[in-house]
Amino acid sequence: MSRVWNFSAGPAALPEEVLRQAAEEMLDWHGAGMGVMEMSHRGKEFVAIAEAAEADLRELLAVPANYRILFMQGGAIAENAIIPMNLLGDKVVADYVLTGSWSVKSYKEARKYGQMNVAASAEATGFTAVPAMCDWQLSADPAYVFTCTNETIGGVEYPFEPDLAQIGRGEVPVVADMSSHILSRVIDVSKYGLIFGGAQKNIGPAGLTIVIVREDLLGRAMALCPSAFDYRTVAEAGSMYNTPPTYAIYIAGLVFQWLKRQGGVAAMEARNVAKARLLYDYLDGSGFYESRVDPACRSRMNVPFFLKDESLNDAFLSGAKEAGLVQLKGHKSVGGMRASIYNAMPIEGVAALVDYMKAFAARHG
Known part of the structure; x- marks a missing residue:
């Protein structure tokens, strides 16, 4: 049968080129005599795959040297808890900008771990727009400001990058859920303290979560944070503190290579x-x-x-x-x-x- 035009929000369509390459390598990756999903995550073959994927992602997004790229699990929904457990540190409040279903879910989950302030909300207009930054009401000393820069359900995307320096609060890290538009547009990573996203929309198959975090934000995890979700622990272990989603990383790596070939x-x-x-x-x-x-x-x-x-x-x-x-x-x-x-x-x-x-x-x- 011929392939359909798949408009799924996620898991979503993958480049046909990538699927064909993965099919060709399913039984034997580059003469290894086995497929990627059978490899030890600590073997030289898979380590090379993971290192190449990280390097290509860093190149594609021009990720500065003082940021770590983490390959994690649990999807963006898990990050809604992992982020406050890692970033609140000795602060008691974080700010959330509500622009639709996913930022609202993020806010509700984070409230389990601290005091969360709604800095701005588009609820009054039915979540059909992004509140202007000049209208954001930030707390006196927030640990971070959370944004969802593309709302998959409502179809609302930030028409600007949330640069808090423009409102005199450049010291506050911006956290951005970019699950559904990462790699679709040029961004300035340095404007964010942390960027994250589930891979199953614009990168690869479900199971992999990408986290790009500035190094100075590592080492703040709460005592109750599981070790496998402590950003510093994951970073120090090269994203291999526990067995990573190896096949999803491999496919993501193929997508990164495909993106480079597209320009x-x-x-x-x-x-x-x-x-x-x-x-x-x-x-x-x-x-x-x-x-x-x-x-x-x-x-x-x-x-x-x-x-x-x-x-x-x-x-x-x-x-x-x-x-x-x-x-x-x-x-x-x-x-x-x-x-x-x-x-x-x-x-x-x-x-x-x-x-x-x-x-x-x-x-x-």
Whole structure:
């Protein structure tokens, strides 16, 4: 059978090139006589794979030398607890900016470990925009400010990098959940104290969590923090304090190599801008579909949209599947539709979606 256009929010589509290479290496990686998932994580073969993956990620994001890259487990949801356990240190409060479902979940989880202050919230407008930094009300001495720079469910993406120096609070580390748009756009890592994300959206298979943390933030873990989740312990062990998700790291490494062959993050950003523009321009001009997100804060990666006649939702999804367009149903908490168009989705897939949407609107409009 031919492959479908997969618009899943995660686990998500992977580059076909990467999948073919992984298939070719499944039984015998580079003459080792075994596949990667069978290797010892401490053997020279896998150590080389992990080191190359880390080096390529560092190059792609221009990660400064004073940041450590950690390969962890538990997904972004686990990091919602791991972060306060590691970063609160001797402080009693951290600040959270609420822009949608995932930042709200992060805030609620963190409250188990300390006093959490809502520095800003977009709840009053239905989480359809990002509060301007000038409106953030930071605590007097927060351990960090938490942001989710792309909300996968609501389709809201920060149109700016949260540089607290602009509001005179540059000493406060910014934490950013970038699960669903990391590597999709150029960022300045030095503006953040910690960046994290589950790999299953824009990097690789589920099971791997990427953490990029500034070195001065290591060594602050609470006594109750499990050793396997203590950032300093993980860093000192080269992400191998316990057995890491080896196959997920291998696939992520192949994706990093693929990204480099595409021209790197800047080249991918240009493609992502073109893909998002194609879809949003049609949505805005269709008269049949609508986007409810503030145009200034629309995500390039996750595009929720609604049929103006929602009684047609089932017919839309059924027809889309017949056309080879899958995983378009919106998250249960918001309804409607959602197209996730990560790096691995080529513009041809977005064009196929727009063509189907036009044909469906013509039949039912």
